[in-house]
Amino acid sequence: MRGAPGTVRRVDQAVRLHILPHLGEVALRDVSATVLRGYVATLEEECAPRSARKVLMLLSNIFETAIDDKRLTRNPMRAKSVRWPKVPAEEREAWPLETAxxxxxxxxxxxxxxxxxxxxxxxxxxxxxxxxPHDVDFERGVIRVRRQVQLLSGRLYFALPKGGKTRIVDMPRSVADELASHFLEYPAVEVELPWGGPEPEREKRAFPLLLTTPHGNALRSNDFNDHAWKPALAKAGVIPMREPGQRWKASRKDGFHVLRHTYASIILEAGESVVTLARWLGHSSPTITLDHYAHFMPEAGGKGRAAVDALLGVVPERTPEVLTLT
Structure with a gap:
């Protein structure tokens, strides 16, 4: 299978743990709607609804490949009687700006x-x-997101951003000022890592990185989370302080990714378009952005009312405040 190393590992794990034990001995031609209804019921006992749907999507893709190879004539997962687990709507949660x-x-x-x-x-x-530093364009006021640092099986490597696509994001003046100060206080350190996967035989590439350990190494997400992120959350009163010898008690919603959700909430509440936000976030479609963040958008109709009021000469009572990061 081709794809990001982490994705390949997750697919392999799903096949080994949730597909082969139940369907591994069943011939492709014998995988009927009846078989799949029983399989879905079993899968719902093993997995949460969201995880179960991911396994079923993988299985459906396997059947589609079999159709392409002329080993099946139809995808049994598409039978109307095969009902996938329902996943409750999940709205991304943002922090209040003051907390961030x-x-x-x-x-x-x-x-x-x-x-x-x-x-x-x-x-x-x-x-x-x-x-x-080469990704930061102070003159144009943008950041070019060209790579990420990933951790797999204890080994670090460089890879393209999620989805395999680079992108350009707007860089507000407040961010530019912070970056300029950071460059002076913590000069970038060149780090060499494998590109595209953690295997030692991979081609190695070197880049000067803004963020490194005091020893000049690339950051590991687990170390950063345990030794920098979660202690900061505790000091800020977001999560409880850790007892000696105990693990941090932090929920998934307070992971580093909450900052991205908060960014999205700020941008949408300021009235920026979903299309623009999708481009800045690196989403493949504005539909994904809407699915995740529609609840952050201002009340529908507000801009239309303001436009009509302006046309008819109605003066707004007040000017909306603009959120800044300072």
């Missing part, structure tokens, strides 16, 4: 810029770790 700024100001100063580029430009954690 408090964490920014509390975190180890060496890693403050990671919070700034996530909150101010929507970068993912791995993209922040892979950011180089």
């Amino acid at each position: 700024l408090r964490v920014r100001d509390i975190i180890n100063p060496r890693y403050r810029i990671a919070v700034v580029v996530a909150l101010g430009c929507g970068l993912r954690q791995g993209e922040a770790f892979g950011l180089s």
Whole structure:
């Protein structure tokens, strides 16, 4: 299978744990709707609905490949009687801006810029770790997101951003100022890692990175989360302080990715278009952005009312405040 190393591993795990034990001995031609209805029921006992749907999508893709290879004439997963588990609607949660700024100001100063580029430009954690001074265009006011640092099986490597696509994001003046200060305080360090996967035989590439450990190494997400991110959350009152010898008690919603959700909420509440936000976030379609963040959009009809009021000479009572990261 081709794809990102992490994706390949997850697919392999899903096949081994959830498909082969139940359908591995069933011939393709014998996988009927009846068989699949029983399989779905079993899968719902093993997995949460969202995980179960991912396994079923993988299985459906396997059947589609079999159709392409003339081994099947139809995809049994498409039978109307084969009902996939329903997943409850999940809205992305953002932090209040005050909370995000408090964490920014509390975190180890060496890693403050990671919070700034996530909150101010929507970068993912791995993209922040892979950011180089060469990616920052102060003249045009943009950041070119060209790579990320990934961790798999304990080994670091460079890879293209999620989806295999680079992108350009707008860089607000507040972010540019923070980056300029960071460059002076923490000069970039050149780091060499395999490209495209953690295997030692992979081609190695070197880039000067904005974010490194004090020893000049690329950041590992697990180490950063345990030694920089979660302690900052605790000091900011977001999560409880850790007892000696105990693990951090932090939920998934308070992971580093919450800064990206907060960025999206700020942009949409300011009235920016979904198409523009989708491009800055690196989503393949504005539909994905809407699915994730529609609840952050201002009340429908507000702009239309304002346009009609302007046409008819009605003066607004007040000017909306503009959110800044300062």
